[in-house]
Amino acid sequence: MQAIRDAILSGDRSPETYAALPIPATYRGVTVHKSEVGLFEGMATCEKDPRRSLHIDDVPVPELAPGEALVAVMASAINYNTVWTSIFEPMPTFGFLERYGRTSTFAKRHDLPYHVIGSDLAGVVLRTGPGVTKWKPGTEVVAHCLSVELEDAEGHNDTMLDPQQRIWGFETNFGGLAELAIVKSNQLMPKAAHLTWEEAAAPGLVNSTAYRQLVSRNGAAMKLGDRVLIWGASGGLGSYATQMALASGATPVCVVSSPEKARICRTMGAELIIDRSTEGYRFWNAEGTTQDVGEWKRLGRRIRELTGGYDVDIVFEHPGRETFGASVYVARKGGTIVTCASTSGYMHEYDNRYLWMNLKRIVGSHFANYREAWEANELVRRGLIHPTLSKTYPLELVGQAALDVHRNAHQGKVGVLVLAPEPGLGVTDPEKRATIEVAINRFCDA
Secondary structure, eight states: OHHHHHHHHHTOOOHHHHHHSOOOSEEEEEEEEGGGTTTTTTOOGGGOOHHHHOEEEEEEOOOOOTTEEEEEEEEEEEOHHHHHHHHTOSSOTHHHHHHHHTSOTTGGGGOOSEEEOOSOOEEEEEEEOTTOOSOOTTOEEEEOOEEOOOOSGGGGTOGGGOTTOEETTTTSSSOSSBSEEEEEGGGEEEOOTTSOHHHHHSSHHHHHHHIIIIISTTTTOOOTTOEEEEETTTBTTHHHHHHHHHHTTOEEEEEESSHHHHHHHHHHTOOEEEEHHHHOOOOBOTTSSOBOHHHHHHHHHHHHHHHTSOOEEEEEEOSOTTTHHHHHHHEEEEEEEEEOOOTTOSOOOOOTHHHHTTTOEEEEOOSOOHHHHHHHHHHHHTTSSOOOEEEEEEGGGHHHHHHHHHTTOOSBEEEEESSOSSTTOOOSOHHHHHHHHHHHHHHBOO
8 A cells, every 4th residue: 555655646647657656455444344333222312422433444355346436535524424333323234335336336345244344535536447438547527426336317407316326435345435446437536636635535425415405506506696504514514504605696694613613604794694693592392302593583582683684595505404494484486495414413393384384395305416526516616615624533533523523522523534644635637736825714613
């Protein structure tokens, strides 16, 4: 692995150099073990500690299938699906791998007693499988996490509708929290030349998810002048939604959970901010069985105070159970609640009178298709959207990185260095970086 690292750090990107590099028999990857799916049985979700379940193992390099690429991973990042995988909620991911493994000979590689996880990466292509023509060894890339087979007609208008759509590193094996990763070639996108490895690895999943959810016609189709309520506006997902709203001429109303997170939103340029720790909203009773409509109304009044009397056109909803009733209530008549993730619980409850009688709509959104992911990545490459990276850990501390996200002890994304020996490496366009350095530093505190 040292020869691969040395080649990347040398700056040589010639295909011949990388084609000649020997591929090791094994690599280090972050895994969960099938034998440990009962590790947290009987424990409350908040008590489950990813540091106990995430391992760094030496695992065999699998055979490369047609249409795939082998990527040397310089940096990766933590997503909430990393947390779900590590605490075996809402179900262990080995069921995904088993079902996938039954579909074909090459898919059988994924059905293993360990799961190499991770749905983000920035790195360099080492090898490509048969049928790959666009991507060459030595190319600097990032990867989006949509894995599709595209054998069914349903997937050809919107690949997110492919019946065999899976999230790489969550519903497939060989993910990005590892020295090497296997992706389909149509997951690859060009790395932003003005970003470091860890900065470039951070946007992938959340930036693409926010783009489809908020900007795409498959989501809320946000337009100039829209008022958008964004839950968790300084977080890994919400920070990209906030940037997109500002860049699009919309007005974000940012909901955060601390003064520090409010400060981050102001740094991004947002002006309308609701700090839940100050306002003290309690949408549910102590037992979590009944919602308080009065608290929904109080939130609605606060929004109108900030907007000069207007309700929001769009609610960017991802906490789920805790906030969903309030989200439906505060959207304007004819407004849109666009939802994904449900990190506080996926069994939502809301008062349907506020939906049907006010002609609101709920739109489900899940990651992004290749075109949407590519467009979201282009915003990063052009310097219109910046990574939000609050902290970067070495691979050896990946359990702590996942725990930070699990306990919401982070702002923006949490990065993980893999083959990169230290933060700050990987910038190949220093001139462009210099022109937007101030903006980058506003969002990244690596």
